[in-house]
Amino acid sequence: SEGLLGEAMKPATTKDGLTLPIYANGGLKSDLLPNQQALVDGVGLYRTEVPFMVREHFPGEAEQTEIYASILRTFPNQPVTLRTLDVGGDKSLSYFPIEEDNPFLGYRGIRISLDHPEIFMTQLRAMLRASIETQNLHVLFPMISSMQELNESLELLQRARTELQEEGLDIPSPRTGVMIEVPSAVYLAEQLARKVDFLSVGTNDLIQYLLAVDRNNARVADLYDENHPAVLCALKMIVEGGHKAGKSVSICGEMASEATSVLLLLGVGVDSLSVSMASLPSIKWVIRSFTRVRAQELFERAMEIQEPGEIRKMLDKALVDAGLGALVRAGKH
Ligand code: PEP
Ligand code: MG
DSSP states (O other): OOOOHTTTTTTOTTTSSOBBEEEEEEOOOOGOOOGGGTSSSSSSEEETTTHHHHHOOOOOHHHHHHHHHHHHSSSTSSSSSOOOOOOOBOOTTTBBBBOOGGGGSSOOTTTHHHHHHHHHHHHHHHHHHHHHTTTOEEEEESSSSSSHHHHHHHHHHHHHHHHHHTOOOOOOOOOEEEEESHHHHTHHHHHHHHHHSEEOOOOHHHHHHTTTTTTOGGGGGOOOOOOHHHHHHHHHHHHHHHHTTTEEEEOGGGGGGHHHEEEHHHHHHEEEEOOGGGHHHHHHHHHSSSSSHHHHHHHHHHHOOOOHHHHHHHHHHHHHHHOOOOOOSSSSO
C-alpha cells in the first residue's frame, strides 16, 4: 500500500458507495495551495479574520478584494466558502479593542458586523467583487443566533450586490450558508436552512456553548467532550432540520478532523466535511474503511450508551477492528 499519504489522493467514498465531499479549512495564505485542488472538493471554511489579525488597521475594500480573489482563484472550479469576519471572543484586532467580562458571550462575530454595517458592507462588496472572475463564492455567516440576524445579514449582502450592479458590474449571486454554533441556532436549524443554501456546523463553539465549557480553559478541558450525548443530540437535530428544508449540512469544526468523530458524523448523516489539510489523509482513510450503514449503527449505539468515555471506547474499538488502530488517539483527547 502507498500508506496514509496515498489516502489523501483518493475520493472519500464509503464501502457502500457514498462519496462525501471533503473541503479544506484555511485562514493563512499558506494553508491553501493550488496543488490541493486534486485532494479536496474546495474550501469549506476560510476564516477571513486571519488576514485582518495580521494587519495594523482594517484592510480596505480593494485590499480585501485582492485577498479574497487570490483564494477564489486558487480553487477556480470548486466552491470556496468565505466566512464573514468573526472577531471577538478569543480573536482580537489590535486596532479594534473590545473590553468585556464575558467575551464569548459578548460582542462577537455577526453581532459586530451588524452593529458596524460600514465594516460589513466593505467586506461583502470585496467578496462579491472578488467572485466576478471565478463565480465560486459561498458566503458563510458566523455566530448566528436568531432569524433576525440572518435576515439582516442577507439583506446587507443583497444591498452590497445591488450597489455593485449599479456600478455596472455583473455580479453572480453567491451561495449562502449559516454557521450553526450557538445553541439557539440548533433549535432554529430548519428555519435558518430555509433562507440559505447550506448549514455548516462550527463544533468548536457549539460544544463550548452547549456544555458551558470555555474551549480555551485548561482547567475545564476534561469537560469539553465531543462525545457528550447532548452534542450528539444537537448534531442529529441540525442534520434533520437542514434536510427537512432540503439543504445540505456540513461540519467545519475540529470534530470533522477527528478520526473517531468522523464515524459519528458519517452515521448521523452529514453531507460533507471541512477539515484541516493535516488531517485529510486520516479522515479519508476512515470514510473509505466503513459503510455508512455501519456508521449509522455506531451513531445509534452511541446515543444509547449515553456516556462519553464508553462511546469513545466503542469508536476506538471500531477503528481497531477495521484495521485503523494507528488512528486511535492516546489518552482521552
Ligand atoms: C467553530 O466554532 O467550530 C468554527 C469552525 O469556528 P472557529 O473555530 O473559527 O470559531
Ligand atoms: Mg466558531
